[in-house]
Amino acid sequence: MPQADQAAALSATLRTVNDLACWVSEVAFAHGVPREYELRKHTYPRLKAEGLGAQAAQHTIKKVRDAYTTLKANIRAGNLGKPTSKRRRKAESTPIRFRPDAAQPYDDRCLSWQYDQQTVSIWTLDGRVKNVPFVCSPDALKVLQQYRKGESDLIERDGVFYLIATCEVPEAETYEPDGFIGVDLGIVNIATTSTGYQAAGRALNRYRQRQLALRAKLQKKRTKSAKRRLKARVRKEARHAANTNHIISKTIVTEAERTGRGLSLEELKGIRNRVRLRKPQRVALHSWAFAQLGDFIVYKAKRAGVPVVFVDPGYTSQTCAECGHVDKRNRVNQELFICRGCGVVAHADRNASHNIATRGESVWNGGRESRAPATP
Known part of the structure; x- marks a missing residue:
């Protein structure tokens, strides 16, 4: 400031x-x-x-x-x-x-922090500028005092200056999980867990559609006021999506920590290159911030000591979580799953989350150290 x-x-x-x-x-x-x-x-x-x-x-x-x-x-x-x-x-x-x-990086020779006064001293072309006040939340100030390390970046965005500080927060010790919670990611339902939590994506998808229509309307007008409104809305949708992902990831990690279980996530890297969709569906896919949600879950889990594993998502939506029967016709539509083998009826995303949880437990058990007694 x-x-x-x-x-x-x-x-x-x-x-x-x-x-x-x-x-x-x-x-x-x-x-x-x-x-x-x-x-x-x-x-x-x-x-x-x-x-x-x-x-x-x-x-x-x-x-x-x-x-x-x-x-x-x-x-x-x-x-x-x-x-x-x-x-x-x-x-x-x-x-x-x-x-x-x-952004321009600053190290401790060019930038010094005074946490008690909430000011910084920073190098400029006009010399050292001292007593520059900064603001942040009380929690962020505690993190700065305890864990700030290395360089900080100075940026200017829309006339406002930000200092982005690097903080190395130590990871909590990972506990031995009592089972795993499977997390199925999607567009209609942003996240569905095997414990019953479901984050519907309808509100976020409708918000994105409104923003898309508004941008198209303003771009078509091409007036000074329209351009000014477009500039004011820059990054607004991204901030809204990030806030939604923070809420969802915190809810999922808190549930895992409370129940002493781990988290099993889908490995969705490269999905945009693999999936082929019709043109009207491409906007929804490319607006889907699944990687950001996954990153939020991982870093929050590390701070809480919750184990996280990634599994292959292949056929999780076509496999019955009860009997293991795999059939493309099992997935009747986006919501409904009916097993052709045992006849079980379930919510499609909930069924997929149970499959992901089972695979996560297998991955964890296959990778951990054996506790079997030595052969005499």
């Missing part, structure tokens, strides 16, 4: 370092993206001449080199498409650019 003069210094610093980062990126691209030490030889003198401190110059160079490392990893993983795709060719043929308000 900087004062006007402090905000001006922070904003000018961010724009300068990101403009210089774009220049460093051009130099790196022209020299075939050399290693960080070699790139420093080509760029460090000018960065110092432009007014950057030693640490700020080093961080700017490292930020550029890390960006190219990430780009290379994405290309290798196929995230930018095939070698002939337009997106990949563009990424490989031009230097990486940095937004004027992009």
